[in-house]
Amino acid sequence: MRPFASRRLTNSVLTVAGVAGITAWTVWQENKLGRADFHTGYVLIGAVLFLACYNLRKKLPVLPWTTSSAWLQAHIYIGLASAVVFGLHVGWKVPNGFLEISIAVLYCLAFVSGIVGLIWTRTLPPQLARLSEEIIFERTAMIRAQLRDRAQRVVLESVHASGATTLGEFYAERLQEYFERPRRLGYYLWPTNSLRRELLAELTAVRRYLSDPEQEKCEQLFALVRRRDDLDFQVALQWRLKGWLFVHLGLTYPLVLASCLHGWLAHLFDGGAL
Ligand code: HEM
Structure with a gap:
């Protein structure tokens, strides 16, 4: 034994x-x-x-x-x-x-x-x-701000490069709040990936209407949405442990x-x- x-x-x-x-x-x-x-x-x-x-x-x-x-x-x-x-x-x-x-x-x-x-x-x-990455609890606010800034930059670059506003409009409507606000208390008590799945599905639907330069930026947004969700998930689990x-x-x-x-x-x- x-x-x-x-x-x-x-x-x-x-x-x-x-x-x-x-x-x-x-x-x-x-x-x-x-x-x-x-x-x-x-x-x-x-x-x-x-x-x-x-x-x-x-x-x-x-x-x-x-x-x-x-x-x-x-x-x-x-x-x-x-x-x-x-x-x-x-x-x-x-x-x-x-x-x-x-x-x-x-x-x-x-x-x-x-x-x-x-x-x-x-x-x-x-x-x-x-x-994928281990985050120190105390640094989460800083990493959240970095992800938000990168997402905003990606969208601005997309608008400048293509002259089209599809991705910018989608960002303002669906992603701005996601990147700017912390999750609600309910998420910390019971973290789920439903919002992540919802946003990724909507982004996939929007991708069909994007030009090539926008598509490239859209891929970066996909990665940022996933990273932000991983970060929130990690914070929720660490929050439970503390x-x-x-x-x-x-x-x-x-x-x-x-x-x-x-x-x-x-x-x-x-x-x-x-
Ligand atoms: C019912 C009366 C209990 C009292 C008064 C009590 C009290 C405490 C105290 C004072 C600590 C140390 C916390 C700290 O300084 O960080 C602690 C830790 C802990 N207790 Fe209890 N406890 C009780 C019951 C239980 C039961 C029933 C379990 C599980 C079967 C349990 C599992 C633990 C665990 C897992 C830790 C933390 C271990 C660690 O991460 O270091 N306790 N408890």
């Missing part, structure tokens, strides 16, 4: 065994009319604190305990297992009370964003690698604070056993 597959198997077996142990213990406690809520609460808060510590680990890579990839593995498996502990802790019901509902919402969003992030960090980098982590981390600290407050209040209302 490959080391990667065997590591995944070992981690999965350990996680399932841990979760099964905690579940069996909780059921046993409840069957003998004991209380498991404080215990599952401590396990859950311990898991959430451990998961939150991953941020510290990333900021301080000199911390002695284990490698970065082992931290990530532990983060993923403890993150997954924490969902069962969360379910046991709330009794698989929607909790009551403002603080409890807020914690449940924060936890569920952190969990779901973790799963989404895990999928994206595995699937988006290969898609980015397949694109954005999900921002959301995931943004949920972590309110979750930690609200969970600690909830634990403290639970002890207070349980007879001041703090």
